[in-house]
Amino acid sequence: MLFDYFNDCADRFGLRGRIRFNTEVLSADWDDAASLWHVRTRTKDGDETTIDAHALVASTGQLNQPKYPDIPGQDRFEGPSFHSARWDHDVDLTGKRVVVIGNGASASQLIPEVAKEAGSLVVFQRTPTWYAPVPNYHEPVPEELKWMFTNVPRYAQWYRFWVFWMSSEGMLASAKVDESWDGNHESIGEANDQLKALFTLYMQGQLADRPDLAEIVIPKYPPASKRIILDNGIWAETIKRDNVTLLNKKIEEITTRCVRTADGTEYEADVVIYSTGFQASKFLTPMTLRGRNGIDLNEQWDGDARAYLGVTVPNFPNFFMTYGPNTNIVVNGSTVYFAECEVTYIMQCLRMLLEGGYSSLDWIDKGNLGMAWGVADVPSWYRNETGRSSQNWPYSMLEFWQQTRDADPADYELA
Numbered sequence: 001m002l003f004d005y006f007n008d009c010a011d012r013f014g015l016r017g018r019i020r021f022n023t024e025v026l027s028a029d030w031d032d033a034a035s036l037w038h039v040r041t042r043t044k045d046g047d048e049t050t051i052d053a054h055a056l057v058a059s060t061g062q063l064n065q066p067k068y069p070d071i072p073g074q075d076r077f078e079g080p081s082f083h084s085a086r087w088d089h090d091v092d093l094t095g096k097r098v099v100v101i102g103n104g105a106s107a108s109q110l111i112p113e114v115a116k117e118a119g120s121l122v123v124f125q126r127t128p129t130w131y132a133p134v135p136n137y138h139e140p141v142p143e144e145l146k147w148m149f150t151n152v153p154r155y156a157q158w159y160r161f162w163v164f165w166m167s168s169e170g171m172l173a174s175a176k177v178d179e180s181w182d183g184n185h186e187s188i189g190e191a192n193d194q195l196k197a198l199f200t201l202y203m204q205g206q207l208a209d210r211p212d213l214a215e216i217v218i219p220k221y222p223p224a225s226k227r228i229i230l231d232n233g234i235w236a237e238t239i240k241r242d243n244v245t246l247l248n249k250k251i252e253e254i255t256t257r258c259v260r261t262a263d264g265t266e267y268e269a270d271v272v273i274y275s276t277g278f279q280a281s282k283f284l285t286p287m288t289l290r291g292r293n294g295i296d297l298n299e300q301w302d303g304d305a306r307a308y309l310g311v312t313v314p315n316f317p318n319f320f321m322t323y324g325p326n327t328n329i330v331v332n333g334s335t336v337y338f339a340e341c342e343v344t345y346i347m348q349c350l351r352m353l354l355e356g357g358y359s360s361l362d363w364i365d366k367g368n369l370g371m372a373w374g375v376a377d378v379p380s381w382y383r384n385e386t387g388r389s390s391q392n393w394p395y396s397m398l399e400f401w402q403q404t405r406d407a408d409p410a411d412y413e414l415a
Contacts, residue, residue, distance in 0.1 A: 081273070
């Protein structure tokens with residue numbers, strides 16, 4: 001479990017005593033004269049304080065502020081309702097009539113578990129999702145493989161590289177746009193079309209006995225336009241359950257006790273769960289960051305977040321980000337790998353400051369138009385309000401590693 005891993009790291013590396021829990025960062029202001037960030041915080045008890053820092057690193061990421069759908073009547077619902085990212089553990093779903101709105105990555109994980117407890121489960125799908133076959137996805141790591149990791153020198157490193165190269169960099173070509181390809185808006189190149197055929201066969205096989213479901217869950221857009229979900233068969237198994245109903249209907253409103261669709265049908269509910277994603281394009285909100293001359297970061301971005309290597313931003317000295325703009329991964333890797341590269345780069349920047357005796361350091365876009373997520377018109381959190389992809393990295397993992405190994409002083413104004 002990731003939670004167990006984080007706890008173990010906090011204890012093993014003596015970090016717990018350096019962490020301020022239950023504390024929100026309200027704002028951060030750059031002081032040019034002192035070359036410091038004044039960071040204002042607030043505890044859950046309402047106590048506010050200001051911390052001075054020579055460097056500020058924001059690791060809030062892209063997926064931390066829940067996004068609720070714009071559906072009339074949400075506040076009128078009398079039963080429990082919550083976003084999947086703010087799960088209410090006090091709500092017992094056993095035997096309840098549950099409605100889940102959304103069917104993306106989070107929903108695909110929680111729906112199979114909810115279906116086991118709920119008396120009935122209605123799932124509202126806006127856009128179908130591509131599922132990739134990974135038969136052993138939930139299986140425990142075999143004891144023989146654990147032995148290899150422990151006893152064979154460098155085997156663990158080789159295994160990680162093999163998985164990385166084959167399943168990550170190996171899939172990048174399938175997301176690249178071929179300008180000469182005519183895929184009728186359902187594929188963007190030969191490799192992408194082959195991937196589409198593979199996923200289609202898999203999903204058709206899973207739903208061979210339910211062609212009615214296959215018709216509404218198999219997408220008609222290019223793979224990689226939205227997040228691809230790893231699946232061991234649990235999704236098809238779940239939506240075929242007698243207590244589960246998957247709908248491709250538009251929701252008209254939510255009343256005190258039901259969800260009403262545009263055709264007038266009412267679906268009674270005891271609990272409503274919103275699994276509708278995040279405000280991915282609104283980086284760092286609700287914090288307020290003011291850089292040189294008091295400029296507000298969100299005003300500078302004006303809805304179109306950009307950063308050098310996703311890490312540094314002009315007019316904001318000694319400010320760094322991990323999982324910042326254009327560092328999300330679609331088909332070729334893990335954000336954990338990106339975070340490792342970004343931290344290496346940030347440490348290089350700080351070393352450049354310290355070794356040079358400096359007090360401040362101040363400082364991709366076109367490539368996304370050549371990828372599936374940059375051209376497909378399917379609804380996705382991969383695009384911001386301007387239509388540009390401010391989330392995804394359009395090149396290879398190797399290229400990001402190469403660009404973040406060292407910080408080039410020529411890229412910055414050092415003072």
